[in-house]
Amino acid sequence: MIAATKFFSVDDLKVQIYNSEAEMAQDVAEIARKYLQDVLELQDTAAVLLATGNSQLKFLDALIALGGVDWSRIILFHLDEYLGITADHAASFRRYMRERVEKRVFPQQFHYIEGDALQPVAECDRYTKLLQAQPIDLCCLGVGENGHLAFNDPAVADFQDPYSVKLVKLDAVNRQQQVNTGHFPNLNSVPQYAFTVTLPLICSAKKILCLAPEKRKAQVVKEMLEGSISTESPASILRKQSQATLFLDINSASLLSLKC
Template identity: 85%
Template structure:
């Protein structure tokens, strides 16, 4: 049995801390499974917005291995994608999700952001219409080392964003993180621009789960929970979301008193 070492609220945000990333991932998988089962008892389909990155790997594996979800009734979306990158690029989020999710569970539909679209602004409009065609039942998130959610870095994060999907310039800290975690060989190879789902659209989800394990996330976690709620710390917006839960391991929670 997995035990929560500590749980508490910071404003409206529930925070749960686990002894390890593995324990955290297994517990979040069970919570997600139960929630999606409940949603599908009430309605024909469930719409889920997925994150990518290393923080999601153990969770996605645990969720798929757990079973008990009728994926043929799940419609999937994702949070972000690099501008100009092809679907078969090793760092493409489309490739990440096709290999780790779609080809393993065969959802009813997986709507992808086409990073190499010939008309990027039109692609923002297309994806916005898909997202707004139905409520998002669940949004899965990670937290960047600079406090970003999706690709809403501090310089471009807008808590009242008029857009649901937009093009943004990635900051240096974000691009360096992609190198440090092995997604690109050098910072020059990391695209400077990307598509991102915006913060208001993320916060419109009926349920939000945010996973932020590992010591390298500790500073971002401390800032999002202890500093002011501000676009300077984009993830701090979750403190205004009563439907959100932040899941940590003892390493990412190490700077919290």
């Protein structure tokens, strides 16, 4: 069993730091597996909300490789999708999830946001009803370079959002991140709008595991943990969630002054 090298809390948020991203991913996978096993001992199914992005790759691979989860009793959702993008587009989050998760574990159901729906507002309503049909047992998150959770960028983040799913305009930092991480060839090719699950829905999950490795996340992690709890850093809302844990590697934690 791999263990974190440092443990501390910031407000209600638990934080764990690891020597490497690989060690972090392996330990989070073991935590997620044990939690899902415990949930399925108490109820027939578990609802899980998954994130995409490079921060999730090692974790998802490790979780699937561990085995021991009865995926036939798991109902899966995802956090966001670009507006107007087809399911087979190289950057589609539906494609990411189908290739990296659904085709490997065969869950009971994977509910997808249809990014190319003919009526986007109706699609928000449809997905909202699916999410609200049962409590979310586990939410797995990443943190964007502008502090976003899902596509809740600072300009559109709302800690009291009345919606569970909404359409938002992506900011320039977010869109450039998609280019920098290889999802699109240039800024003009990144869609300007996207569907996102909102912050209150994310925070309603019974357990939240947030992974934020790599040096490029160091500044936003510092702002998230050492700045004020504000929509200027949407991820800072996790500091009010006692059911949440933030997992860092030594690179993403490198700028923190509050490590203990």
